[in-house]
Amino acid sequence: MPANHHGSLVILGDRGVLITGDPGSGKTRLALGLLTHAAAVGRFARLxxxxxxxxxxxxxxxxxEAPSGIEGLAEARGFGPxxxxxxxRAVVDLLVRLVPTEVAPRFREDETVNLEGVELPCLRLAERDTESALFAVAAWLAFPPFEGAS
Structure with missing residues (x-):
């Protein structure tokens, strides 16, 4: 039986990225930003x-996997779903945890998290700082402008 988690999941290239954080931390904004960035640099991107x-x-x-009632929908603030x-569905390869700025590390820490019995690499990134988080995920994925950097 699948467990319901609060978060957004996107496919970027051949990787699944799960974004978690408190309500209002910027999960949807980061997911949409990552989709836009990946598409702009010619990589496959899907919610x-x-x-x-x-x-x-x-x-x-x-x-x-998306719950059936919200498949193919993303919240556009001010508009709605x-x-x-x-x-x-997608395999999850990376967990991005949006955390308060004061506890977000400045540099990547080689951290892993166990989720549903599976060990995953985890990036703790500052909540509501979409641009910085987007570039951190792009660097982890070796997406432009960071190709070959990981």
């Missing part, structure tokens, strides 16, 4: 789920 994600472990990998291209 899997915004706000809620069903997670389950399968063969040592973590699989995320809006249709967006999506994929039904």
């Amino acid at each position: 899997v789920s915004d706000d809620q994600v069903f997670l389950k472990a399968a063969n040592g990998r973590l699989i995320g 809006a249709a967006i291209p999506y994929e039904r």
Whole structure:
């Protein structure tokens, strides 16, 4: 039985990135920014789920899936849920945890987190700082302008 988690999941290139954090921390804004950036640099980019994600472990990998009521929707603040291209599910390769600025490290720490019994690399990034978080994830993925940097 999948567990429901508060977060947004996107596919960027061939990687699944799960974004978690407190309400109002910028999860959707970062997800949409990452989708826009990936598409702008010619990489595959799709939303899997915004706000809620069903997670389950399968063969040592973590699989995320959108609940049926919110498939293909992302919240556009000031507008509401809006249709967006999506994929039904994805393997999660990276956890991005949006945290208060005062506890976010300045540089990447080689941190891992166990989620549903699966160990994942984790980036703790400052909440509500979409631009900095976007570039940190791009660097982790070796997306432009950071190709070959990881």
